Amino acid sequence: MATETSLQGNMRQGNLGDNFAQEQFSDKETFQWTKQWYPVAVVDFLDPSRPHAMQLLGKDIVLWRDGSSKWRCFEDFCPHRLAPLSEGRVEPDGTLLCAYHAWRFDYQGNCISIPQSKDQQTEAKNCSNPKSCAVAYPTQERQGLLWVWAEAGSQAQLESQSQTPRIVPELEEDSQRVVQGFWNIRDLPYGWDFFMENVADPAHVPVSHHGIVGNRYKDAKYYDMIPVREISTQEGFSYEITPVAATIEQAVHDFQPPCHMRIVSKSHDGGKLILALYAIPTRPGWCRHIGCQVFVKNEEGKLPQGLGIFGLPLPTWLGHVLSSLFLHQDMVFLHYEEKIVAQRSKGKWLDAVYTPNPQDKMVIAFRQWLEKRAGGGIPWNSGHGADLPPAEKDKQKLLDVWTTHTQQCMVCQKALKRINRLTVLAYVAAAVCFCLGLIVDARAVALKGAMLGQTTTSLLTVVPPAGFWWALAGTIIFAVVGYLLKKLSRLFYVYEFEHAHND
Template sequence: MADPSDRDGQFQWTKQWYPVAVVEFLDPDRPHAIQVIGIDMVLWRDGSGAWRCFEDVCPHRLAPLSEERVEADGTLLCAYHAWRFNGEGQCVSLPQSKDAATEATHCANPKARAMVYATQERQGLLWVWAEAGAAAELESQQRDPRLIPELDDTSGHSVKAFWNIRDLPYGWDFFMENVADPAHVPVSHHGLVGDRYQDAKYYDMPRLREISTQEGFAFAVTPTAPTIQRTSHDFQPPCLMRIETTFSDGGSLLLILYATPTRPGWCRHIGRQVLLKNAAGKTPPGLAFFALPMPTWLGHVLASLFLHQDLVFLHHQERRLAKRQGRWLEQVYTPNPQDKMVITFRQWLENRAGGGIPWSEHYLEPIAGGNHRALFDVWGTHTQHCHTCQRALKRITWLITGVWGGALFALFLAVFLDARFYTLTTAHQAQASLWQMPPLSVLLLLGVAVLLGISGYWLKQLRQLFYVYEFHHADND
């Protein structure tokens, strides 16, 4: 396997670009709290339309800037004492000052500045450099993020699905370990991608690119189906796993899997799939049904069906390893070639990247208390951060109210139109008349009421996916 010696320096975790948000999903009228390697940050859009990233701390009294306001003039206002900051972090208003001259003096003091992290928008994502300061700004300009060339293709040769983003309750290393392990896919994702009883097969993983501290490594997967020509997994630190499957007819499926380490026990996943057509213009199959045309919000809420299938394994696997307090390679048994890339990833992390992420000392504690349902939280991990899904949730709630209101109205109208409604109140109505066929208009209204009631029920089930989606393998027959 990999040579444990470090030939090209230790990996520098803070001198990297990390994807932290999908720009179109951000609400530009409010600040957004994020974390990168344990550093509390805030994203906000200034008056020029540029997204900025500050440390999530007001220099005055250390209030979180993510709880503050983006004002109409494009400044970030701390709602604790009304200090204002421009996009460069300069304090431009300090209203409690004695007079204008004193205010100008206070604003010019370096201690009044917010700490700024470099940002850039590329391929629909907002990227943040994990070091602040003038020197970090210059370093950030000398390195590009881990971009995907196929996303810049405008020839019509590709079909680009929606971006998905989710905070996951397990660490960055366990995310990368998981996506370096194609053997788990038909087993953990039984029913969506493959069959645990038919598709758990032997295959080899030959190395495509030798291990590098800065550039990662790549492996191939020997084909397990006649329709597949080749599959490759390409790890590009710190955040990208690029998985490409080329089919026998020449088309390809590209899975773009980003993960940003946020805090211990958590990571932020941003993913997308791209379908590359073959020479005849045929589009290849995508991952399950997620490449089908659908509204973005629907793709987001349905992503739980996939992400939650292996979530429990990874969450508890991480905690069990932490309890044992030993080297990963000493705690596991990996006899098959399907584990080659997982082993190489763990060796890269141990020998070339300091053994793990150098967390900031200022981070929030991961989920605690053994709350199993909290692991499947969708609201806190996605919906509350996604402006697109919040709009869709409001519309669905309005629709549920309208549908159930329509059902009740149709039912009331059916009863009102049925002449027997009146005759049943009289003591002289013949018993036989109680069993007469209702008028056609009444039957139609009753049918409408039933259909609207059923629609309301399923809309309510859909709305629940914006909040929580629990998954249990014992129920996945």
């Protein structure tokens, strides 16, 4: 299975380590990027009352739910004047209406109404013309995700039915032992390949995610990566980590193209933690990440330990908000790394990097699979080109959360509205408590002055009653709660992070 001939040059430079054996890439088959299922959204996070603009392989697409409560996908343009259908409306009859001239389309993309037609006969004739149809892509819902086949047309409908999406097998089981965590979704400002490279590299975890998962000074240790499943054009490959932590029996990273990385940690007691990670190539320099944790209890019903704080039973919206703490720890360098690699590699990734340790074996295998088996990269839609966008120097824009998640997530939008209401109520309650405290204090001073006939100067020395102190305490508590809620609401918009300050 293994051979060293394909990378002898790099080995002479010490780029792969003395004991690394490169997988053989003699298979002539090429991975077909468009003949695949891609998860593009989490169904529960979508607002069914309106269309949603998305991107896939550089194509602009629109998602919408029809009258039968099924989600559909069209290419995002009206055939009339090419206005975006994502700016249209989902009508009560379950059709998609273009907001420019009110053309309507059914779930198959057929145009069923052209209001400006001369008469019904003319309208029927124009609607029957294939040029009036929207471009429809096959869709299906599996495991809470909306999957889109990346080709349109009748042939694509047939081909899509013969292939199964990269689902999580454990979630198909009817077992009380399987517990699914919340789905998280986020648009990330770096490419699909850099996401996959990153999650194929467990060595970065205790360093990049210091303080959340591991410690950069204690846990960055030696290990090897052993091939478990041979490299396949269509099925990918997998590697096992050795040695592993004392509590772990086996840890395997399994790459399943086009978009799934399955990371399984099996405990000695029989429990399993599965990280189901998806990366969807949306446009050059960007990808969409969808992921969740799946817990498999052991025979005694004990759950395995999850990934940091994300293994706790968090509300979905809170998990989404806190995910920035984790995702931004990678984002702050992957965004720039992608641009540097593009400038320095000139298409030869292995020539540009120095990878002497065995921890990089899976990353190298991934890059070789991409180059030898998958055409060298994503075949972006020609309308978008393949040029990377420039590096974002404004950290607030780079670390933006609103446009990359919140505005697309119905769950987080509802949570944000509730938090904003509670913030206002907390500040109002603080103001009311403060006013009550002043009233109580003033009444106490006035009453004592009337009883004793004290002068104004001596009244200033009167100790406020208990009611004043309770009101003051309430003022402080409600003001602090309001401030903390305001800080929390900011995480729905932006989360700024620097490794230099992560002690």
